[in-house]
Amino acid sequence: MPELPEVETTARLIEPHVSGRRITGTRVFWERTLGGDSIRTFRRKTTGKQITGVRRRAKYVVLHLEDESALLVHLRMSGRLLIEPDASKPGPYVRVALRMDDDHALHFLDVRKFGRFTHVGDPAGALAHLGPEPLGSAFTVAWLRDALRNRTRMLKPLLLDQTFLAGLGNIYVDEALHRARLHPESPSDTVSAPKAKALHRAIRDILRAAIRRQGSSFDGFYRTPEGQPGDYQHEFRVYGRAGEPCPRCGHPIAKFVVGQRGTHVCRRCQRRTSRPRRRARPRA
Numbered sequence: 001m002p003e004l005p006e007v008e009t010t011a012r013l014i015e016p017h018v019s020g021r022r023i024t025g026t027r028v029f030w031e032r033t034l035g036g037d038s039i040r041t042f043r044r045k046t047t048g049k050q051i052t053g054v055r056r057r058a059k060y061v062v063l064h065l066e067d068e069s070a071l072l073v074h075l076r077m078s079g080r081l082l083i084e085p086d087a088s089k090p091g092p093y094v095r096v097a098l099r100m101d102d103d104h105a106l107h108f109l110d111v112r113k114f115g116r117f118t119h120v121g122d123p124a125g126a127l128a129h130l131g132p133e134p135l136g137s138a139f140t141v142a143w144l145r146d147a148l149r150n151r152t153r154m155l156k157p158l159l160l161d162q163t164f165l166a167g168l169g170n171i172y173v174d175e176a177l178h179r180a181r182l183h184p185e186s187p188s189d190t191v192s193a194p195k196a197k198a199l200h201r202a203i204r205d206i207l208r209a210a211i212r213r214q215g216s217s218f219d220g221f222y223r224t225p226e227g228q229p230g231d232y233q234h235e236f237r238v239y240g241r242a243g244e245p246c247p248r249c250g251h252p253i254a255k256f257v258v259g260q261r262g263t264h265v266c267r268r269c270q271r272r273t274s275r276p277r278r279r280a281r282p283r284a
């Protein structure tokens with residue numbers, strides 16, 4: 001499933017093709033992709049509008065329109081955005097096709113149909129529930145240290161929670177926790193200040209490196225808008241490597257389920273921590 005680096009790559013690569021262009025035609029082949037609007041309503045809201053910019057927020061590609069509204073694209077399992085030179089022939093699995101005023105088209109392909117291509121009148125409001133961006137200025141070591149200390153959830157489900165921190169998914173959480181030598185089931189309030197600093201650095205380093213490599217492709221779904229696979233899967237230290245040696249210590253990588261997600265851990269490098277037990281009252 002595409003995470004921050006894959007969505008960032010997608011947004012960066014479509015931006016020069018669609019920013020400043022006007023949508024001259026809208027075709028929808030799967031209404032549920034619109035997330036609530038009817039096809040007729042969606043066409044009315046989008047046709048004729050100019051796209052003023054493309055950004056990423058969390059795992060959304062945000063296409064800003066000239067009337068302050070926006071299109072939010074969530075790729076989910078298998079969604080892809082593609083720039084097509086010929087707008088007239090959408091191929092199989094295209095759920096939404098936007099024709100641009102230069103006759104190129106932006107196609108939203110989605111084999112599994114879980115993806116969404118939604119028009120929102122107030123993009124800031126629609127995205128307000130999301131946590132800070134891990135590569136943004138609000139995500140500081142001090143913020144992470146305090147935010148972990150003020151919560152009691154297990155680390156991995158907390159880091160996957162988009163309202164806590166935006167953009168991380170299963171792959172990059174597993175990789176970041178291994179890099180910081182933290183166990184995914186450790187309660188967040190047991191993370192020491194030096195470990196919080198290590199986790200902050202791991203998250204940023206991994207995301208930046210993955211963006212440089214245009215994300216990770218390992219299941220055949222994710223491709224860039226230019227049709228290329230990402231390259232960061234070759235850097236995985238734990239994800240998808242169950243039974244293989246930990247690159248740091250050589251111990252075999254274990255795989256188990258945490259919060260319904262397949263999770264990869266080196267049990268030697270990543271020790272589970274628990275809260276100190278309250279001391280029993282001395283007997284009288």
Ligand SMILES: [Zn+2]
Nearest residue numbers: 246249266269
């Ligand atoms: Zn190890």
